Amino acid sequence: MLEKLNVTRFKTLREEALEFGRVNLFIGGNGTGKSNILEAIGIASACLGRGLGDTDIGLKGLRITPPELMKSSFKNEDLPKTFALEGEFSSGVTYKCTLQSREGDPLLRFFSESATVGNRRIFGRSNRGASATGVSHVDRLEQHRGIWDQIKATYEIESQIADEFQRFSRYVIYTPQTDFLRGRWSGRIDTPPIGLHGEGLPEAASTFLDCWRRYLPGNPLHTIEHEKEIINSLVDLVWLPGWASQFGSHYAPASLTSRDIADRASKILYFRDKFMHASRNRLSGYDSSEGTLFLLFSAIVLGHPDAPRIFALDNVDNALNPRLTKSLVERVIKICEITNENNSSLGAQQVFLTSHNPTALDAFDLFDDNNRIFVVKRNAKGHTTAKRLIPPEGMTKDNWEIVRGGRNLSQLWLDGDIPGALGNI
Template sequence: MDIIKEIEIKGFKSIENQTLNLGQLNIFIGTNGAGKSNFLEALAMISASAEGGIDYKKLSSRGARLSSPEILRSSFRNVERKNYFELAIKMQDFYYNFKLNTNKESLSYFSEKLLKNNKKIAGRSRAGATLFKESIPKITQNRSIISIIQNYEGSHNNIINKLSEFAIFSPSTPILRGVASDNSFQEPLGLYGGGLAKALTDILNNNSRHELQRFFHLLDWFQSIGVTDQINTDIAPEQSILGNILVTYKDKFMKTNFNDLYAYDVSEGALYILFVLVLLIHENTPDIFAVDNIDNTLNPGLVRELMNQIVDILKKHPEKQVFLTTHNPTALDSIDLFDPNHRLFVVARNEAGKTEFKQIKPPQGTTKEEWEEKYYGLKLSEIWLSGAIGGLPKGF
């Protein structure tokens, strides 16, 4: 599978030095401010570099917060602060590493290295840059070595392109309703909920429309979903409707001559669930992506059921890799800690304020039956709330 297998983060925001082994489905739990979003933004940094260089425009298009360059470097009491941070990933047979200098105004590459099967494809340092062992003209300090590699044929281009499409999605209810704009301009789905009607149209017109039946397993009071450009202005809300089309729903409990609902009529949960499903099944959405706060707007039972659908979709699409953050314990109940494709990480700050990631997994050699016996058959949500795995405020 062309997924990120490992990530190394050194000196980035609250993360001083952490290495994570990743799976296809990765879930991060922890208190507010523990560093979950910092991890996602480290991935956004790597993705931007894969596109050709790290700048605010590329970071914004991936859903990262646009902090001052200096904020990106770790700062801890009684620890010497370096002038750079370092990020690296392993993906299939490839390893990509870079160090980035930061100052008050800009970011610039200190070093880069791209390996395949432990053999260098390209690199840069103070001594210069090389590509396939040949020296190349000096490239600007804010342009990555990847920008040159992309001009050459090779299997590494597929990996790089897949990595460069990574984005962090955080849907907003007004944008999902069609009454506010999504300034991310991401296609086919905006990072904050834009483009849902158009993306849904694509699915309804292709062979993946059967996957939308999952929606009705989650919200069974709807008879159908669709898209319309015939908006009834007599009952439209006071806000301006953006775009020419809207998502529509039919409620099976309403009178058949008055059961059409627009996106601005239905619950925010119905919009959010549809967005997540479209994100997962649309053929042109990123293969590698994150959803920050997957439990957003949802009842705990719906969170659990949505996670069941996500797990099932990922089984059918091994090319996809998903990173989810959550504060809702029921999001964990679909995770199988004995499945090598699933990863659960507890994120916490240590006594020095440094973010640490603890992967929750059964002791080596433990069977699923032995694990269940140890915790008396409790669900992962119940184990989390018991305090046994951490990720809760002190004194909870």
């Protein structure tokens, strides 16, 4: 799990130190840099993944930005030649990288890079050379690919470190889009199991249900109680709007399938509406509630066996009313808690969220250090800052209730009593 990230000279993040928990929610005005924080994490992940080309970055859900524009450029400040990221992980590993770009060069390239555990160097490179596990690699490394991706199949690295890098290298930013969820648009599923925007929702829903069925009563194959709790909790998430009683994928009759669906010849997603006549109660994703589609998408990325264990969900309130927004964030927190406390092989380990819906805050306990809210804003120089929202020092839970005057966090946000949460006003 990524515990700390220091970001220097990346987009609007001039110099910012972030300390994360299991579930991390970023709130604030439009244009303050919330997405830039998610992308800074994404660049660090790409450095441990396949590479820094446009395709590699795009597969992580980052915007395809010219490398020159990734570096901070503020008034009255010199334009930097590099930007830097430093991450500390729960395994004790520290990973650092400094990236550079040249005008006209379409690729980011490594200026320096290192990974250490305590005082022990695992690998590293700079203008003085490169090495991994004590072996020189001066002439063997591609400058737009991280060392880890180039050596992981060759050298024996402790499993704890290798597993940490593997999990983090799969980090992506999910931004579900209605036309993909409804099936109006189709696309390649480059990020299993569902795609970044919902391109693979019908197939992912089908395999997600296969996983759930293994935990049904009477099936002797899987008896791990915490995994059963995870998958049942996520399937229940889909029923929260109150109208659907079943979902899956099937070949639908042409007469009951919208002509606006991109691929009517393939299996499509359906929901069963418990209030409709039996001959007409199977609705395609195209004809279903947008909020229910988003909840199904969220359930899959939280609990599908093929989903990344660490990811971001931009705009967690997408298409949801206030009650469902709070319920979804509560479920995210619950899944991460079960996963981490049981060291489960199923379920999300760490999640990063953005939201503009105040009720997302009501899912959080500010006294729980595992889950954190950050207020993101721009200072007088335009630099993005992210300050963790915590009760005053020395405040007890009982005193905090009195100070709030019975108001929940969403009301404090709406009343303007969380500085910066409504934007730079």
